[in-house]
Ligand code: ADP
Ligand code: ZN
């Protein structure tokens with residue numbers, strides 16, 4: 231038996247794995263993640279490493295393979311736990327151990343620690359002044375400038391001073407040589423939180439909040455660890471509840487991780503945590519450099535931090551005594567990684583918590599079906615917050631049937647009712663948001679006269695119009711030709727649904743020339759902080775109308791917004807994806823929640839061609855549970871997650887013919903492996919984006935009740951792919967219960 235060992239885990243070149251043999255004295259003692267001592271290099275220096283895998287055969291000359299010396303003593307290194315978590319991820323989501331390790335362990339980079347350099351004057355004042363005279367006398371202006379500044383203040387920041395005075399390194403060096411001053415350096419870890427003056431006022435919890443906290447704490451203080459879903463509308467005080475729970479866990483000497491979707495990770499949110507936990511809080515976000523991120527991990531290991539806030543990847547913060555993981559907005563799709571291993575942060579958090587004896591708190595106003603299902607089946611405990619902390623009323627929601635607008639001759643993007651309400655807002659100087667729902671938009675075809683949508687007869691998801699003129703199903707590959715007459719009502723108002731934020735902006739400006747309009751979408755937020763700037767301008771009431779995509783529905787509170795218009799509720803409803811209904815409900819609920827966050831009650835207009843669809847009806851009624859029941863019926867009927875499990879096998883390659891053949895072989899292989907017909911094997915189909923920069927794509931779907939059977943299938947496929955040369959030119963990725971359609 232041989233063992234694969236990785237030597238320096240934080241090394242940049244994580245790709246190198248060394249094979250060692252296991253002496254009989256160690257048989258059965260090594261597990262994935264075990265820290266071991268091995269002889270390394272020419273001198274066989276005793277070096278520590280981690281076990282990341284086992285194999286039966288030697289990868290090279292057997293006589294040259296060295297033996298493991300032993301298990302590293304007293305090793306409870308956090309890395310061992312993360313390596314074990316990586317091993318679980320590799321098994322659960324596919325990919326290689328190296329890919330999994332790279333996901334959980336921060337990589338060391340050169341220049342990871344920024345040096346802070348300081349200049350210190352070595353001369354007494356008298357001597358210094360004499361020296362200054364000499365420089366002035368010799369007309370050595372730069373030296374004189376530098377020394378004069380140092381005489382003013384004998385210790386100064388090197389970078390700052392040399393830049394300010396325009397002094398070169400050579401000048402500094404000459405003063406160093408003359409023993410006039412010294413250049414000193416200290417290693418500093420960057421602390422990303424810069425503003426620290428935020429006092430905190432204590433809140434007095436309402437009964438529901440108190441009960442949520444008590445329920446959690448009764449368990450926790452008795453040593454019971456579990457998963458809890460804080461199910462409460464926006465503004466119900468979830469964040470306050472999390473902070474109280476974290477505070478208690480910290481008192482026990484433990485640490486906490488708080489995951490927040492990047493888009494909601496605003497300055498205000500961070501400051502709330504900072505106000506409560508002070509310097510013990512750190513954050514991670516994608517705008518930080520790799521060096522900065524690495525620093526935060528070092529601060530954690532040095533015990534300087536107890537609470538880490540960040541998006542998905544903050545889950546791997548190397549706390550040694552983790553007590554709690556909080557996942558806010560747990561339904562967000564960004565919790566699923568789009569890189570191999572395509573892990574879901576919620577599932578992975580549950581695993582990490584189980585391995586390290588922590589609890590998990592999930593929070594949402596519109597929980598994922600997965601989580602609510604787990605509550606219903608007793609795996610998670612539900613902690614419900616029904617009222618807004620400030621007792622604000624929920625907004626009034628109107629559904630506008632766009633088919634009727636068309637019939638009555640209104641062919642504009644705005645319904646008559648919405649226009650009317652907008653005029654009132656402009657007159658009253660209140661703000662409004664127009665939300666163009668483009669999420670998951672993938673070219674569905676619908677009838678504007680009757681609302682009919684062209685769907686796959688086998689999968690009950692909408693067909694997408696491809697450039698070649700065909701309508702295609704992205705699960706099973708079913709196709710039919712483009713249609714021009716609505717099969718349901720015979721009208722010719724059938725076609726793709728097209729409208730961009732820019733068009734909406736132009737149209738609104740034409741309609742309301744007096745209005746000040748801001749637009750927020752991919753184009754206007756490209757620049758650094760572009761996103762924040764627009765939101766800030768709107769918060770400062772520099773505009774009356776904010777037009778945007780889903781970016782505008784999250785995060786910020788705008789107390790003066792009393793009207794939200796949702797222009798194309800159907801776009802996400804008919805994306806070619808089984809999660810379309812869920813997404814739509816979530817988006818509409820969130821968007822509606824933007825209206826009336828201040829003193830006056832809000833109004834919301836949902837424009838749609840399918841007012842009778844349960845996602846729209848239930849969102850308008852602000853009835854999550856009603857939506858849940860209806861959506862679960864659909865998932866059960868069609869065998870989609872969370873009722874059944876779905877594995878997507880995404881195949882990519884430069885040669886379409888080779889890809890086609892390989893996909894066929896892989897499907898046949900899967901059928902052979904699945905002798906007892908426990909799985910349903912669908913496809914291969916062309917994904918919506920069938921070709922990306924000359925790489926073709928195909929996808930195979932496998933559906934079954936038991937996740938373990940899918941894992942076994944994945945393992946078998948991985949082996950098959952590895953030993954068959956036909957797959958060599960292809961990239962093949964697995965995605966369990968995908969969040970997006972391919
Ligand atoms: P959520 O995370 O559910 O959106 P927050 O925790 O952000 O809710 O609470 C919304 C607002 O209400 C915040 O300004 C918060 O400080 C305030 N708040 C929450 N709970 C209470 C309470 N019990 N008493 C007073 N204010 C509260
Ligand atoms: Zn029609």
Ligand code: ZN
Pocket residue numbers: 686687688689690703704705706707708
């Ligand atoms: Zn289909």
